[in-house]
Amino acid sequence: xxxxxxxxxxxxxxxxxxxxxxxxxxxxxxxxxxxxxxxxxxxxxxxxxxxxxxxxxxxxxxxxxxxxxxxxxxxxxxxxxxxxxxxxxxxxxxxxxxxxxxxxxxxxxxxxxxxxxxxxxxxxxxxxxxxxxxxxxxxxxxxxxxxxxxxxxxxxxxxxxxx
Numbered sequence: 001x002x003x004x005x006x007x008x009x010x011x012x013x014x015x016x017x018x019x020x021x022x023x024x025x026x027x028x029x030x031x032x033x034x035x036x037x038x039x040x041x042x043x044x045x046x047x048x049x050x051x052x053x054x055x056x057x058x059x060x061x062x063x064x065x066x067x068x069x070x071x072x073x074x075x076x077x078x079x080x081x082x083x084x085x086x087x088x089x090x091x092x093x094x095x096x097x098x099x100x101x102x103x104x105x106x107x108x109x110x111x112x113x114x115x116x117x118x119x120x121x122x123x124x125x126x127x128x129x130x131x132x133x134x135x136x137x138x139x140x141x142x143x144x145x146x147x148x149x150x151x152x153x154x155x156x157x158x159x160x161x162x163x
């Protein structure tokens with residue numbers, strides 16, 4: 001088997017040309033919210049209903065979410081950049097100013113997100129320097145109809161229809 005060497009900077013540049021949606025994965029760490037911003041969220045299966053995402057193994061938030069055993073995928077709208085900045089903050093600054101409610105599954109649902117998808121942890125598989133996390137959907141809802149936040153070439157933005 002031959003191993004190909006890929007330059008990390010080139011990897012990020014090339015794959016950064018593919019836009020992704022932006023989600024915030026949340027759970028409760030005892031009574032405090034834990035969360036992380038991801039651009040790797042995807043639907044996986046209808047039967048059973050599964051979704052997935054890929055947290056970095058170096059993440060300090062992922063172990064808290066994993067320990068909770070369930071999580072919520074909050075699909076971000078294009079006007080929620082401040083929410084993403086607050087969730088990516090470190091220490092006591094994390095989640096400052098982020099409005100959320102706690103669902104019947106004891107999960108933080110971020111106010112004004114486009115959609116909320118509540119899941120139980122289904123599996124975690126090693127995938128290089130990341131984990132491949134699958135969640136089985138417990139409940140889902142569209143919260144509002146609006147433009148999604150997108151991540152492209154290192155920047156946040158929104159969708160613009162071209163016809």
